[in-house]
Amino acid sequence: xxxxxxxxxxxxxxxxxxxxxxxxxxxxxxxxxxxxxxxxxxxxxxxxxxxxxxxxxxxxxxxxxxxxxxxxxxxxxxxxxxxxxxxxxxxxxxxxxxxxxxxxxxxxxxxxxxxxxxxxxxxxxxxxxxxxxxxxxxxxxxxxxxxxxxxxxxxxxxxxxx
Numbered sequence: 720x721x722x723x724x725x726x727x728x729x730x731x732x733x734x735x736x737x738x739x740x741x742x743x744x745x746x747x748x749x750x751x752x753x754x755x756x757x758x759x760x761x762x763x764x765x766x767x768x769x770x771x772x773x774x775x776x777x778x779x780x781x782x783x784x785x786x787x788x789x790x791x792x793x794x795x796x797x798x799x800x801x802x803x804x805x806x807x808x809x810x811x812x813x814x815x816x817x818x819x820x821x822x823x824x825x826x827x828x829x830x831x832x833x834x835x836x837x838x839x840x841x842x843x844x845x846x847x848x849x850x851x852x853x854x855x856x857x858x859x860x861x862x863x864x865x866x867x868x869x870x871x872x873x874x875x876x877x878x879x880x881x
Contacts, residue, residue: 785861789822790881793863796824796853801869801876804828804849808871811849822857847872 796817803810813826830846851867868878 782861785821785857786863788820789855789857789861789863792819792822792824792857793853793855793865795819796826796855797851797865797867800826800828800851800853801867804851804869804871805874819855822855822861824853824855827852827854848877 796814796819799817800813811828811830813828815825816823817825829850829852831848831850847870849869849871851869853865853867854862855864856862864881866878866880867876869875870877
């Protein structure tokens, strides 16, 4: 058996002074690599979850914005139809797919309305009330409908339904 080398003073080197062996025990091999991989996996999962939340928030905000926009487009169709009826009380043609902002609106006009039957007007008399239907849409899915009963004599809205 060989003896440990002596240091400069002539004493033998003790085991505490020997340099550490670069060879690790079998149980310690790959433990750090496994821990690093697990931390990377957990970090990736957390980031994916955060990106998913951010995307859901964006979609929700976009849907809310489009909902407000399509409502105002539908209202624009009502306002435009009322202005035309005030200028031409016999106008009943309406409009099809009128571009407005990011979407379109369609307006349909019908003689009479719920109010005519309440005040006892018949079809033989000139219609005092008209029903205005405004349907608006922003592609691909945002849609909104408004129905208004308008008094042609008093020039005011009698009923508003969405």
